[in-house]
Amino acid sequence: MTDKSNSQTSYYLNDAFYDRLMRLVDDWRLDDGVSPALSIDGTDKQACESLIVAEARLADDLRLEAWLDCYSDESVYWIPSSYPAADPRQEITLEFHDKRRLQDRVARIRTGVAYSMVPVIRTRHILGHVEYWQGDTNEIRARASFIIDALFNDKHRILSGWMGYSLVKEKNDWKIAVKQINLIDADCLQENNTFFL
């Protein structure tokens, strides 16, 4: 019997999962203007706040194995190439990774011969205006504005936009199930973005 539930396979990224992603895209827009009233437990909210801050910090500090642990086994990391995001089944993205390909990305950097990261790109994320609201059972959704300062070959570059998150409770820990990175210039020329946004 094939093990369909570990991060070395990708059975989970099926049509139902993509449909869910498109529902998240609708929800993250917050069409009503304000985020829905939070009906979630204070401890859970605190855990989620810590999670998204830790995920950004671990990426900045290049603690990439610990960074991967912030993501659930059945997760998606997604940088659309258009703004607003199109359906990734029909349009190319800048990056769209399941957990396995995220591990590939980390392993590539760890070879030490990923020349787009030699010298290593230093980054610092600033997350702000974070809003949390209740998603499905055992899910909290969030959205945050971001600025990333990226230093490569002695030059600074600023990236900005907003993140959409779907956070889920896996066993006893909150994990990122979906992180969507919406660059304000997603449909414009990008530079070397081979760090983690």
Add this chain to the structure above:
Amino acid sequence: MTKKFDDIVQAGRVHRTVYTDEDIFSREQQTVFSETWVYLAHASEIPEPNSYVARKMGLRSVIVTRDKTREVHVLLNRCTHRGATVCREKKGDKTPFFTCPYHGWTFRNTGECAAVPHEDAYGDGFNKQSFNLKKVPYVAEYRGFIFATLNADKGKKGIKHHLKSAAERIDEWIEHNGGDHKAIRISGAQQYSVHANWKCLYDNAGDGYHPEFSHQSLLQMTQQRYGAGMDLDYFSGGIDATPMYSQDLGNGHTFLDQRPCMYEASAFDRQRPQPGREAIVEQLSQEVGEQQAKEYFEMSTGAGMNLNIFPNLLFIGNQLQVITPLAVGLSDMTWYSTTIDNVPATVNTLRMRTQEDFTAFGEPDDTANFEACFKGMQEREIDWIDISRHLHTQVDRTDENGIVTSVISSDIHMRAYYAEWKKLMESSDESTLG
């Protein structure tokens, strides 16, 4: 001028100023990006009458329009009145007219000046037609690929004459992608700026020598995580003994064929696992049966053809890479992705996840190397860029059609396109827009 190019483009080397000199860059705009066919857009991007996309032809901003009779026009996106940008969106449909936001001058999507507000103030002798938007005079399509040129001779002979045997390679690429060129659709783009001269990017398009080195991170990671026999690992070791080859197709077009290795067995099985691969394999096999599903998997994997249409269109995998110069040391490298109409939806999902692979794992390391090359080319003490690999080894064979075939690691690509580049740069043709 002629003497000057003999001095800087030679048998196995080109001078660094070919990449760094502002005057040469400026001349390229009048020659390479004017006097030969330049790729501008794919027919699927302007599918309906009165749709358009904004593009660049070299440094020129142009609007590629489809008029109500379905004819395609390439209009200079510059108001003939005072110079303002007429169309400020990147694409659109239901647009038979463009109105300049400054004084309201209005043009048909054929370029014709349709209305000048308060025209009587220009007097009785005013001729609106003399204010039509300027047009690139020759526009042609080969199986969905839209090209334009200012050159009357090339324009009259047509695109197929210019493509020569590259046209048959385009046919093979279309065949890999289902065979019906009208079903191939551009489905978004990944756009990058590269801090290097545009030719630093073009050099690499037919370079079979670099993968073993520039793509070390991809090769090592893949070996560690997925073992041998994956992706580009046929580029390691004695690559010139493999059945892969590179070709000079004439008119600056070149071809590097990975198919003999990549498609020796299943190319899909060599592919690093795409996100959702197992889910798609399971679903598609159930939907259409295993045999048909296998065909879809192979057509979702890159064509294995690096086909380079000089000066700016590269077929890489199932994508089109278009190179546009922005300044002597700045280039636009845009990867257009493709989907296919009339196949199960999951086939296109698989195509998207496959086409995101190389831009994440391969291209970034190449780009870092292009930028490093351009940096090195600024050093005044070293004059030459070497393009002599397999120039003196007598491995090239020329067939009855004049196609020259070499081994995979040869610099034949660079030598071939530089011969065309030099011819264009030395030409005295200097066409103007219609």
